[in-house]
Amino acid sequence: MSTTLLEARQLYCERDDRVLFSGLDLSVGSGDIVRIAGPNGAGKTTLLRVLAGLNLSFEGGLSWYGYPLHQQRDWYQANMLFLGHRAGITASLTPLENLRCWVDMRRPHREELLWEALADVGLEGYEDIPSAHLSAGQQRRVALARLYLSTEPVWLLDEAFTAIDQGAVKVLESLISSRAAQGGAVVLSTHHRLQLDECRVLELGGSLGFAT
Numbered sequence: 001m002s003t004t005l006l007e008a009r010q011l012y013c014e015r016d017d018r019v020l021f022s023g024l025d026l027s028v029g030s031g032d033i034v035r036i037a038g039p040n041g042a043g044k045t046t047l048l049r050v051l052a053g054l055n056l057s058f059e060g061g062l063s064w065y066g067y068p069l070h071q072q073r074d075w076y077q078a079n080m081l082f083l084g085h086r087a088g089i090t091a092s093l094t095p096l097e098n099l100r101c102w103v104d105m106r107r108p109h110r111e112e113l114l115w116e117a118l119a120d121v122g123l124e125g126y127e128d129i130p131s132a133h134l135s136a137g138q139q140r141r142v143a144l145a146r147l148y149l150s151t152e153p154v155w156l157l158d159e160a161f162t163a164i165d166q167g168a169v170k171v172l173e174s175l176i177s178s179r180a181a182q183g184g185a186v187v188l189s190t191h192h193r194l195q196l197d198e199c200r201v202l203e204l205g206g207s208l209g210f211a212t
């Protein structure tokens with residue numbers, strides 16, 4: 001039986017007097033991949049930021065291994081990786097410097113692993129140029145290189161598939177599957193049609209009127 005890692009109970013959140021979600025329950029166990037779906041403005045980013053502990057404007061409960069999350073914040077933060085929908089890199093730094101800054105804040109590391117991670121995301125030869133000189137997809141790949149270095153079992157990925165090509169999509173799908181197979185869990189939002197058989201879908205509403 002899978003262990004419940006992260007649980008949300010009866011979440012309620014509104015923005016500008018508009019209810020984004022109400023009575024939302026979500027249980028994320030080891031091995032789970034959950035896709036948060038819904039049209040633009042439905043609240044996918046908002047929910048992921050709530051789950052990441054970055055947005056506190058909500059009602060309801062969050063727990064981590066069954067403990068109230070607000071009492072276990074350090075433990076949770078050490079075991080959760082959030083990638084936002086922006087690349088989240090510093091344009092004036094090189095890909096290598098960006099990755100080094102990110103990992104330095106987390107744990108000791110071996111320098112060659114950074115080079116390997118950048119090679120794994122197809123940035124061999126681009127390690128030492130300012131990230132501002134990279135394309136949007138390449139900048140996104142710098143952010144995705146963090147996944148290769150991540151030891152956190154839980155990933156929260158907001159629109160991680162944006163701007164990357166088909167090859168990178170396949171690599172990212174396989175990283176997500178591996179994280180789940182290793183006993184971790186991934187909650188993600190994307191408008192892409194994923195080739196992940198084992199993915200559960202949590203559909204959020206929305207009222208922009210476009211067909212999905």
Ligand SMILES: Nc1ncnc2c1ncn2[C@@H]1O[C@H](COP(=O)(O)OP(=O)(O)OP(=O)(O)O)[C@@H](O)[C@H]1O
Nearest residue numbers: 015016020038039040041042043044045046047189
């Ligand atoms: N900082 C903010 N202040 C006020 N309203 C906000 C803020 N951020 C988002 N919203 C509103 O909350 C709603 C949900 O936004 P959110 O970014 O969560 O949607 P989404 O489902 O991720 O959309 P998309 O698919 O376009 O990325 C939107 O109507 C948006 O206008």
